[in-house]
Amino acid sequence: MxxxxxxxxxxxxxxxxxxxxxxxxxxxxxxxxxxxxxxESEEDVDTSNLDLVEEYDGLDPTHVPGDVDYPQSPPVGGNHAPEWLECGVYDVPVREENVVHDLEHGTTWLTYREDLVDADGVEQLVAQLPDNGILSPYPDQEAPVVITSWGRQLELTGPDDPRIGLFVAEYGAGETAPEPFASCNGGLTDPEGSRAGTDV
Structure with missing residues (x-):
C-alpha cells in the first residue's frame, strides 16, 4: 500500500x-x-493629478536661424525661430522652431496622433484649448495626446483625460516661460512657419 x-x-x-x-x-x-x-495600461494611469508631468529646466531661449534638433518629441523649449506661430487650431503639423517661440511666450501646446485620435476626439481637444493655445497633430509622439508648456510636458491617455484641465490650470498662465503672458497672438499663420536666415 x-x-x-x-x-x-x-x-x-x-x-x-x-x-x-x-x-x-x-x-x-x-x-x-x-x-x-x-x-501598465491606460486604466492603470492615475489621471487625478499632475504627478507624471515631466520637468525640463535650464532651457536656452536664444533665437536662432534654421532648424533645431530638439531632444524631446514634441519639444518643450530651447533655441527657436525669431518668429512665433499664431494661436489656434492647425490640422497639419506645425514647424517646431516657431511653436517653441510660442512656448517662450507662455503658450500651451496640445498635440495629438492622427492615427489614435479621431475627428470627435479632435473636437474634444479644440473645446479644451485655452485662448493662448495651439493645437496640432504631431505624428512622432508616443502618447495619443501630449500637452506642453515651456519646460513642462505631460503624456495623456486621450482627449477625455481630465489632466488636460489640471495642466492648463497649473501651467496655462505661462509662469514657467521666459516671457509669460506675452501671448501667441500676432504670430505667423503659415503652419510651416519660417526659416529665418535661410529661406526668408
Missing part, C-alpha cells in the same frame, strides 16, 4: 513541477514583453 501511495506522489510531482515552472516562465515573459497585458 505504501508503495502505491509513494508512486502516486511521484507521478503527481512529475506533472506538477513542469506546470509550475511553465507558469513562472510565462510570468517572466510577460514582465519582459512590453506588449504584454500585464504591463
Amino acid at each position: 505504501l508503495a502505491v501511495v509513494a508512486a502516486l506522489v511521484l507521478v503527481a510531482a512529475a506533472v506538477a513541477v513542469p506546470l509550475v515552472l511553465s507558469g513562472e516562465d510565462d510570468l517572466d515573459h510577460q514582465a519582459s514583453d512590453p506588449g504584454s497585458p500585464s504591463q
Whole structure:
C-alpha cells in the first residue's frame, strides 16, 4: 500500500513541477514583453493629478536661424525661430522652431496622433484649448495626446483625460516661460512657419 501511495506522489510531482515552472516562465515573459497585458495600461494611469508631468529646466531661449534638433518629441523649449506661430487650431503639423517661440511666450501646446485620435476626439481637444493655445497633430509622439508648456510636458491617455484641465490650470498662465503672458497672438499663420536666415 505504501508503495502505491509513494508512486502516486511521484507521478503527481512529475506533472506538477513542469506546470509550475511553465507558469513562472510565462510570468517572466510577460514582465519582459512590453506588449504584454500585464504591463501598465491606460486604466492603470492615475489621471487625478499632475504627478507624471515631466520637468525640463535650464532651457536656452536664444533665437536662432534654421532648424533645431530638439531632444524631446514634441519639444518643450530651447533655441527657436525669431518668429512665433499664431494661436489656434492647425490640422497639419506645425514647424517646431516657431511653436517653441510660442512656448517662450507662455503658450500651451496640445498635440495629438492622427492615427489614435479621431475627428470627435479632435473636437474634444479644440473645446479644451485655452485662448493662448495651439493645437496640432504631431505624428512622432508616443502618447495619443501630449500637452506642453515651456519646460513642462505631460503624456495623456486621450482627449477625455481630465489632466488636460489640471495642466492648463497649473501651467496655462505661462509662469514657467521666459516671457509669460506675452501671448501667441500676432504670430505667423503659415503652419510651416519660417526659416529665418535661410529661406526668408
